[in-house]
Amino acid sequence: MVAITGEEYEQALAWIHSTMRFGSKMGLQRIRKLTELLGNPERNLEYVHVAGTNGKGSVTAMVASALSANGYRTGRYISPYLEDFRERISIGDRMISREDLVGLVDEVRPAVEQMVREGEDYPTEFEVVTALAFLYYAHERCDYVALEVGLGGRFDATNIVTPAVSVITTISLDHTDRLGDTVDKIAWEKAGIIKPGVPVVTGVSDDEALRVIKARAEDLGSPLFTVSNKRRADVTWEEVSYSMEGQIINIQGPDFRYENVRVPLLGRHQQANAAVAVAALEFGKPKNREGKFRLDRTAVRHGVATTHWPGRLEVLSRNPLILLDGAHNPEGAKALGEALVSFPKRRTVCVLGILGDKSYREATASIAPLCDEVIVTRPDTPRSLDPEVLAAEVKRYAPSVTVEPDLRKALDEASKRTGQDDMLLVSGSLYLVGPARTYISSKLGMTRQSGT
Numbered sequence: 418m419v420a421i422t423g424e425e426y427e428q429a430l431a432w433i434h435s436t437m438r439f440g441s442k443m444g445l446q447r448i449r450k451l452t453e454l455l456g457n458p459e460r461n462l463e464y465v466h467v468a469g470t471n472g473k474g475s476v477t478a479m480v481a482s483a484l485s486a487n488g489y490r491t492g493r494y495i496s497p498y499l500e501d502f503r504e505r506i507s508i509g510d511r512m513i514s515r516e517d518l519v520g521l522v523d524e525v526r527p528a529v530e531q532m533v534r535e536g537e538d539y540p541t542e543f544e545v546v547t548a549l550a551f552l553y554y555a556h557e558r559c560d561y562v563a564l565e566v567g568l569g570g571r572f573d574a575t576n577i578v579t580p581a582v583s584v585i586t587t588i589s590l591d592h593t594d595r596l597g598d599t600v601d602k603i604a605w606e607k608a609g610i611i612k613p614g615v616p617v618v619t620g621v622s623d624d625e626a627l628r629v630i631k632a633r634a635e636d637l638g639s640p641l642f643t644v645s646n647k648r649r650a651d652v653t654w655e656e657v658s659y660s661m662e663g664q665i666i667n668i669q670g671p672d673f674r675y676e677n678v679r680v681p682l683l684g685r686h687q688q689a690n691a692a693v694a695v696a697a698l699e700f701g702k703p704k705n706r707e708g709k710f711r712l713d714r715t716a717v718r719h720g721v722a723t724t725h726w727p728g729r730l731e732v733l734s735r736n737p738l739i740l741l742d743g744a745h746n747p748e749g750a751k752a753l754g755e756a757l758v759s760f761p762k763r764r765t766v767c768v769l770g771i772l773g774d775k776s777y778r779e780a781t782a783s784i785a786p787l788c789d790e791v792i793v794t795r796p797d798t799p800r801s802l803d804p805e806v807l808a809a810e811v812k813r814y815a816p817s818v819t820v821e822p823d824l825r826k827a828l829d830e831a832s833k834r835t836g837q838d839d840m841l842l843v844s845g846s847l848y849l850v851g852p853a854r855t856y857i858s859s860k861l862g863m864t865r866q867s868g869t
Contacts, residue, residue, distance in 0.1 A: 491562070
């Protein structure tokens with residue numbers, strides 16, 4: 418591997434981020450043209466393709482961990498990242514190296530420039546990053562890629578693949594300006610990842626959304642498998658135990674049973690995500706490069722039990738309890754609220770920041786009533802909601818509200834107000850939780866756990 422300088426890496430990263438100026442545009446024409454110029458690297462890979470309003474990142478992480486535990490070379494593609502851009506593209510437990518990222522940019526940039534010369538629209542940042550990922554996983558000869566959809570499904574840049582199994586986790590109202598303002602419209606967009614004859618696994622419980630998914634699967638001749646804790650589903654699960662140390666569930670399918678599966682991620686919604694991840698592997702039966710698939714169920718259980726997914730109900734410290742959660746929409750905020758109710762009661766100081774294009778009123782209604790003090794701040798993105806606007810909403814629920822737009826100052830103030838027996842909660846957006854995690858970890862003397 419050729420050594421690079423820090424400047425070369427920053428220049429490569431700057432070029433990737435420069436494509437953000439072309440916005441977020443729906444459609445598959447640009448990504449198809451770009452990957453064609455790169456030799457269609459995505460065609461040499463096997464995928465578990467995961468869409469959904471909430472839970473898709475967790476399911477992607479569990480699937481990748483379970484496949485890695487089975488001995489397969491497994492890529493994981495996610496968005497957004499928390500602390501380091503390279504988290505988006507990883508193999509096993511290691512994110513892409515700086516050297517590899519620079520080398521990939523040197524391959525992809527000329528193809529982008531050729532596209533533009535030939536009269537094509539400039540690809541978006543997400544399309545460029547997706548092309549980088551496809552190329553990297555092909556170069557690295559991955560057996561599988563756990564591939565998370567960025568937005569929606571039908572016109573998402575990841576949707577040029579034909580996977581071994583399509584997964585739709587949950588459906589609720591989010592990104593309504595892009596995907597539609599009703600559950601059935603959003604379900605239609607996410608069902609766009611379903612491919613002819615390819616099995617579909619879903620944890621969707623909303624009857625209207627499920628009806629749309631079933632109709633789409635039937636039209637394409639794609640076997641559909643439902644996952645729920647209700648008996649009528651194809652795959653069900655039951656809780657064995659739940660605590661702040663994790664949770665244990667049993668998962669039952671038509672011809673498989675997993676007993677005492679430990680789910681290290683907190684929140685009962687992760688039980689459903691674990692069951693969906695297991696079902697995706699059982700029904701998808703993806704083939705590796707040699708056309709074979711072996712699924713050791715003990716290894717699957719180990720993979721789920723060792724899943725690391727930071728920033729989602731993540732405990733950084735016990736005394737005081739420091740909890741990070743990137744809940745960014747009403748469904749995610751509701752799951753956070755339900756999880757907090759199950760924790761031992763503590764005085765809670767919350768640092769809260771939400772994006773302006775999210776349903777902040779509904780999210781606030783789930784989080785703020787559980788907090789004794791709230792410090793409202795601004796996530797690190799131009800899309801951030803004005804803290805004063807958010808504070809006005811928080812005041813409807815919380816007895817004490819302070820505005821501090823600077824995140825570091827907000828965290829410092831929250832730390833001063835948090836006693837050893839209290840809880841410090843940081844939530845509202847991954848764009849808030851990521852920088853907060855970096856800052857708090859540094860103060861606690863923690864080190865990063867993945868990549869180089």
